[in-house]
Amino acid sequence: MLGEPGYYGRFGFQPAPGLGLSDAYGSGDAFQVIELLPGGIPVGAGLVRYAPEFALVA
Numbered sequence: 001m002l003g004e005p006g007y008y009g010r011f012g013f014q015p016a017p018g019l020g021l022s023d024a025y026g027s028g029d030a031f032q033v034i035e036l037l038p039g040g041i042p043v044g045a046g047l048v049r050y051a052p053e054f055a056l057v058a
Contacts, residue, residue, distance in 0.1 A: 005029045020044035 002025075005015055015029035016022070020043055023031045031048075035041045 002027050002030050003032055005032065008032045016048070020046065021048055022046065023048050024050070 002023075003013075005013075011034070013032040013034045016031040016033045017028060019033065019041055021031070021033065021041075024047065025031075033041055
């Protein structure tokens with residue numbers, strides 16, 4: 001999810017870079033994650049790749 005950290009933080013999202021995750025768009029803290037299941041976020045997994053269709057609207 002890409003969005004304003006202050007807004008999405010209210011719903012439990014956190015900046016992905018803090019967990020060692022990044023995206024190809026260089027979104028920084030606007031690249032947000034939320035853990036739906038305990039242990040579901042792969043800490044330090046590196047680059048998260050989007051479906052090619054995302055590039056059509058990004």
